[in-house]
Amino acid sequence: MTDELLTAEAVETVYRRLAETMPGRTPGAKGPKGQPDAFRSCVSCMLSAQSRDANTAAAARGLFALATTPQGILDLDDDAIAAAIKPCGLYNMKTRNLRKFCTALLEEHDGVVPNTRKGLMSLPGIGRKCADIVLSFTFGEDVIAVDTHVHRVCNRLGLARGKTEAKTAQSLEDRTPDWALHEGHFWLLQFGKQVCNARSPKCDRCPVSDLCLWYARDGKV
Numbered sequence: 001m002t003d004e005l006l007t008a009e010a011v012e013t014v015y016r017r018l019a020e021t022m023p024g025r026t027p028g029a030k031g032p033k034g035q036p037d038a039f040r041s042c043v044s045c046m047l048s049a050q051s052r053d054a055n056t057a058a059a060a061r062g063l064f065a066l067a068t069t070p071q072g073i074l075d076l077d078d079d080a081i082a083a084a085i086k087p088c089g090l091y092n093m094k095t096r097n098l099r100k101f102c103t104a105l106l107e108e109h110d111g112v113v114p115n116t117r118k119g120l121m122s123l124p125g126i127g128r129k130c131a132d133i134v135l136s137f138t139f140g141e142d143v144i145a146v147d148t149h150v151h152r153v154c155n156r157l158g159l160a161r162g163k164t165e166a167k168t169a170q171s172l173e174d175r176t177p178d179w180a181l182h183e184g185h186f187w188l189l190q191f192g193k194q195v196c197n198a199r200s201p202k203c204d205r206c207p208v209s210d211l212c213l214w215y216a217r218d219g220k221v
């Protein structure tokens with residue numbers, strides 16, 4: 001991976017073009033993975049590690065059919081939790097993490113999910129990506145959550161650099177103009193799914209190919 005980055009002027013242009021061509025935030029959309037509150041959003045993010053969206057949704061449905069509060073989940077035995085979340089894989093580890101998360105939430109935050117990145121990341125099992133997703137989707141903050149799609153797009157284009165999603169998130173935050181923070185995640189996510197996808201990016205119909213550092217270097221990916 002090169003360290004080269006787009007200029008501030010080019011970054012502005014990229015966001016402007018994505019804003020013109022990609023869907024933004026959907027008004028009234030529910031939280032991440034369709035969850036209606038911060039607690040269920042956090043749990044759903046934790047379940048999503050190394051899991052496809054459909055499997056995460058099935059696991060979340062199974063778990064929330066049994067309990068929707070930290071105490072409710074702690075009252076379940078491990079076997080019941082593991083069986084409910086089995087579709088998302090790594091269910092024994094995720095069961096242990098869920099228990100730690102619910103315990104910390106009750107003991108340190110009176111059961112209320114904090115609405116700051118620092119507070120969220122102090123909870124077991126909540127990393128930068130989950131924290132930013134909850135901040136953006138549930139609390140409506142101007143934060144660009146970096147998932148696998150946003151991470152890939154940023155590093156190909158030269159919008160931001162980072163070997164991990166968390167490092168890309170920091171780089172992107174430092175380089176994104178304020179006006180693009182509210183919708184940026186949605187533009188980049190849709191762009192990553194529709195155009196700059198993982199296996200066969202559609203560079204020939206990409207609205208920012210004249211700015212893309214990867215395209216300039218190789219003419220293709």
Ligand code: SF4
Nearest residue numbers: 196201203206212215
């Ligand atoms: S030119 Fe290709 S690699 Fe670059 S951002 Fe567009 S689709 Fe992605």
